Amino acid sequence: MNQTKKDTLPGTFELLGPLHGFGIARRIEQISGDLLHLNQGTIYPALLNLEQLGWISAKWGVSDNNRRAKFYAITRAGRKRLAAETENWRRTHAIMVRFLEPRGEEL
Amino acid sequence: MSGMRRLLMGLRAVVQKGRAERELKEEIDSHLAMQAEENERRGMSREAARRQALRQFGGVEQVKEAYRERRGLPVLETTLQDLRYAIRMLVKQPGFTLIAVLTLSIGIGANTAIFSIVNAVLLRPFPYQAPERLVIIQERERGGGFSPSYPNFVDWRAQNTAFTSIAAVRQNESFNFTGAGEPERVQGQLVSAEFFSTLGIKPLVGRDFLAEEDRQGATPAVILSYGLWQRKFGGDENVIGKQLTLNQQSFTVVGITPPDFQYGIEADVTVPFGLQAQRFSRRGADPGTAVVARLKPNVSQEQAEADLNLVAERLEQQFPESNKGRRVLLTPLHESFVGDVRQPLLILLGAVGLVLVIACANVANLLLVRAAARRKEMAVRVALGAARWRIIRQLLTESLLLAVMGAGLGILLAFWGTSLIASQLPDGIPRLQQARVDASVLVFTLAVSLLTGLLFGLAPALQASRPNLTEGLKEGERGSSGRRQRLRSVLVVGEVALTLIRFQQL
Numbered sequence: 001m002n003q004t005k006k007d008t009l010p011g012t013f014e015l016l017g018p019l020h021g022f023g024i025a026r027r028i029e030q031i032s033g034d035l036l037h038l039n040q041g042t043i044y045p046a047l048l049n050l051e052q053l054g055w056i057s058a059k060w061g062v063s064d065n066n067r068r069a070k071f072y073a074i075t076r077a078g079r080k081r082l083a084a085e086t087e088n089w090r091r092t093h094a095i096m097v098r099f100l101e102p103r104g105e106e107l
Numbered sequence: 108m109s110g111m112r113r114l115l116m117g118l119r120a121v122v123q124k125g126r127a128e129r130e131l132k133e134e135i136d137s138h139l140a141m142q143a144e145e146n147e148r149r150g151m152s153r154e155a156a157r158r159q160a161l162r163q164f165g166g167v168e169q170v171k172e173a174y175r176e177r178r179g180l181p182v183l184e185t186t187l188q189d190l191r192y193a194i195r196m197l198v199k200q201p202g203f204t205l206i207a208v209l210t211l212s213i214g215i216g217a218n219t220a221i222f223s224i225v226n227a228v229l230l231r232p233f234p235y236q237a238p239e240r241l242v243i244i245q246e247r248e249r250g251g252g253f254s255p256s257y258p259n260f261v262d263w264r265a266q267n268t269a270f271t272s273i274a275a276v277r278q279n280e281s282f283n284f285t286g287a288g289e290p291e292r293v294q295g296q297l298v299s300a301e302f303f304s305t306l307g308i309k310p311l312v313g314r315d316f317l318a319e320e321d322r323q324g325a326t327p328a329v330i331l332s333y334g335l336w337q338r339k340f341g342g343d344e345n346v347i348g349k350q351l352t353l354n355q356q357s358f359t360v361v362g363i364t365p366p367d368f369q370y371g372i373e374a375d376v377t378v379p380f381g382l383q384a385q386r387f388s389r390r391g392a393d394p395g396t397a398v399v400a401r402l403k404p405n406v407s408q409e410q411a412e413a414d415l416n417l418v419a420e421r422l423e424q425q426f427p428e429s430n431k432g433r434r435v436l437l438t439p440l441h442e443s444f445v446g447d448v449r450q451p452l453l454i455l456l457g458a459v460g461l462v463l464v465i466a467c468a469n470v471a472n473l474l475l476v477r478a479a480a481r482r483k484e485m486a487v488r489v490a491l492g493a494a495r496w497r498i499i500r501q502l503l504t505e506s507l508l509l510a511v512m513g514a515g516l517g518i519l520l521a522f523w524g525t526s527l528i529a530s531q532l533p534d535g536i537p538r539l540q541q542a543r544v545d546a547s548v549l550v551f552t553l554a555v556s557l558l559t560g561l562l563f564g565l566a567p568a569l570q571a572s573r574p575n576l577t578e579g580l581k582e583g584e585r586g587s588s589g590r591r592q593r594l595r596s597v598l599v600v601g602e603v604a605l606t607l608i609r610f611q612q613l
Contacts, residue, residue, distance in 0.1 A: 022138040026145075039165025040138070044131075045173040052113045052177075060130075065144065069137045070130070 018059070020069035021047060047072055055081050117180035121187065131174060139164060185497075189504040196505055203477060204509070207470045211513025211559065214466030216520030217459040219544060219552045223525050224532075225452050226551075227542035229445050234367060236307020237401075241440035242408055244273070244398040244415065252436040254394045257380065257387035259422060259430070260299070263398070266418045269411035273400035274302040275380050278372045286351035287339045295353070296374035297383060303330075305401050306370065312336075313347045313362030320361075321381035328379065329358040333366040335375040353378070371397075371444075371537065390429035399440065412437045444537045452536075461605050463555070467563040468602045470509070474567035475595055485571055498572040506564025507557065514556035518544060521552075566594065 019027070024047070025040040050056045055078030061071045074082070120127040139160050146156035161167070197204040232238055245252035246259065255263075260275045267273060277297040284293045300321035303310070311333065320328045329351070331340075340346045349360050353376060364377070380387075387393060402411055415435045423430045438446075478485075488498060521544050529539050 020137070021134060022141040025138075026142075039170075040142070040163050041135070041165040041167065041170035042173075044134070044170055045177050048174055048177050052116060053109045054112055063137075063141070065141070067137050067140065068133060069141075070134050 018061070018071040018073040020061075020063060020071050022069070024072065050078070054078070114180070117178060117183070120178050121180060121183055127178070131171060135164075135167060135170070139167075185500075186504075189501045190508070192501060193505040193508045197508065200477070203473060204512075207473055207509050208512045208516060210466045210469050211510060211556075212516035212520060214459075214463035214517070215510075215514050215552065215556055215559065216517030216524060218456075218463050218555055219517055219521035219548060220524040220528050221452075221456050221459045222551050223521065223544050223548045224529060224539065224542040225456055226545075226548055227538050228536055229449055229452060230547075231538070231541075233440060233444070234369070235440075238440055240402045240404075241306070242400055242402060242411065242437045243440055243443040244400055245436045245438070246392065246419075247434045247436040248432050252438075253392045254396050255398050256390045256393040257384065257396060258390050259433075260396070260398050262422055263415060263418055263435075264299070264301075266421070267400075267411075267415055269403055269406045269414040270400040271403050272301045272305040273398065274305040275299045275396060275398050276302055276370070277380065277396045278374060279395060282353040282376060283355070284351065284353055284376070286357075287349075293335065293353075293375040294373060295376040295378060296372075297380040298377055299380045302377075302399075303364070305399055307401075308365065308368055310362035311365045312344055313360070315362060316379050321379040323381060323384045325379070325382065327353075327356055327358040327382055328361045329353065330362040330364060330377040331360060332364055332373070332375045332377075333368070334373075336363045369538070369541075390426055408437050408439065448536050461608065463559065464562075465602050465605050467559055468598045468605075471563035471566055472595055472598050474506070474563065475570065475598075478567050478571035481571065489572075495572050499568045502568035502571060503561070503564050506568065507560035510556045510560030510564075513559070514552055517556075518549070518552055521548075570594065 021043055022040070025043050028043075047056065047058075051058050051072075055075055056072045057075050058070050058072050060068065063069045139157075142160035142163055143153075143156045146159050147153060151159060164170070233241075235241060244255065244263070246255045247253075255275075257275060260273075264273050275298065280295045280297055282293050282295045284291050298316075300316040300318050303315050309315075310330065313330075316328060316330070319325055331346070336342060336346065340349075346360050347362070350357050351360065352358070358378065387396070400411075402408065406414075412435060415437075419430070419434050423433060485498065489495075525542055525544060529542055532539065
């Protein structure tokens with residue numbers, strides 16, 4: 001996988017619907033239990049990359065506080081990609097588990 | 108797919124640069140404000156909240172740079188940058204720019220004008236069906252070719268096996284035209300019945316001549332040119348069947364030729380050759396008569412010539428007084444029409460080509476002088492880390508811009524110059540009136556101007572961007588170093604040599 005963790009943001013959208021950059025950054029911090037402290041700003045080039053790949057779409061809108069912000073939502077292509085990446089990740093994880101916790105008969 | 112999207116997004120960012128920047132700023136400001144609000148809600152003061160938000164964000168400028176880098180199209184952006192800089196540089200020195208552009212415009216304009224003539228006369232294929240299958244047939248005696256006689260043509264037509272059709276045409280016959288409006292003297296031609304069909308031309312209105320109409324004593328028929336039809340009859344299709352009088356003889360109009368039809372000398376009226384067969388009853392040479400034929404599909408010109416020579420031998424037996432030693436000579440139609448003018452025209456093209464090269468040498472010299480004055484600018488750019496190739500690219504952009512401006516002005520000059528030059532050329536050059544600056548000529552001009560720009564721009568660009576520029580940073584540097592001076596001398600000597608060669612040719 002040549003994508004950083006930040007590039008697999010689509011998972012966040014699944015739960016929340018369209019969200020602006022700030023909301024996404026805060027959500028990532030929250031979900032990771034505040035263990036993941038990224039510089040929030042780095043999210044923006046990543047979001048642009050996802051937009052260029054066609055996995056998210058962007059639209060200007062108004063936040064709850066009446067602030068103008070750009071809202072991002074996952075696209076159908078993005079959903080497909082998310083499913084593929086998730087499956088990939090699960091498989092990788094399963095293989096790693098087998099190596100890190102070998103059962104008796106394999107030794 | 109994503110490549111396309113990236114390209115489009117990048118283009119939009121370049122074209123609407125201001126808007127893209129504003130949106131980025133707005134998005135980030137909005138983010139910072141929202142984080143600051145959250146911090147305030149947690150109990151921080153407004154100031155502290157704001158500062159903390161910035162800390163949480165990370166470096167704003169770095170983020171913006173990373174964003175711009177990802178969004179941008181570097182090639183397009185640097186090219187536009189080069190272009191803007193080049194325009195600024197040229198506007199800063201209007202005198203130099205004006206001289207360079209004028210010099211180039213004369214060179215490029217002359218080339219465009221001559222090329223449009225070459226294009227019309229030599230390059231454009233003749234407007235007939237499969238013109239490469241058409242040949243001109245002359246009689247030959249002891250090597251020289253000359254105009255055939257009508258009776259010989261009639262026998263060729265009857266006895267040949269190599270041509271799908273063969274026709275005779277005699278141009279430069281003038282007629283007194285009466286019977287429609289003002290009487291006038293018109294240009295006419297005599298053709299055998301197969302003439303138009305041999306060329307593959309169908310009449311616009313009406314029909315072609317019939318074989319029966321092409322003999323002595325037949326009811327006289329006439330085919331009009333499109334121009335005459337419009338002029339004298341207003342394009343009325345009911346002219347078919349009308350009578351008009353040529354040289355006191357009554358003719359029936361049977362057809363009109365298409366508007367763009369041209370063969371040799373333009374003719375307003377076309378009448379059958381056979382009507383005047385008595386006038387052309389001798390088998391001797393007959394200047395003014397020409398024979399054009401279409402080769403059968405799988406027959407080569409040599410085979411056709413051999414075949415017709417057999418006919419000529421038979422005629423020699425039959426008519427020993429007139430046809431002794433007579434054979435035939437076949438020439439491709441294209442060759443026959445333009446063969447004589449090809450070399451002089453190409454020499455003319457070469458001459459203006461040299462004019463352009465001289466112009467390039469002049470402009471290159473100007474650029475070199477200017478480069479000397481810009482040494483400091485170059486040195487600063489190199490010191491700031493500009494790659495040499497980048498500097499060369501920017502200088503070439505200036506040169507190409509000059510070339511394009513020269514070409515623009517040159518094309519305008521060529522519009523006017525083409526007809527001027529054409530009027531100065533000797534008579535008898537086929538299709539000369541059709542010379543004009545059209546699409547293919549413009550393509551030629553574009554190619555020439557790009558080559559020109561590279562030609563005069565490359566050496567100065569390489570020269571100006573040379574790595575050893577520390578002297579440029581020192582003050583009070585005037586005069587030129589040895590290498591630069593030598594290059595200029597080479598250019599001047601070369602220019603004088605070329606000018607001498609040109610004068611020799613003319």
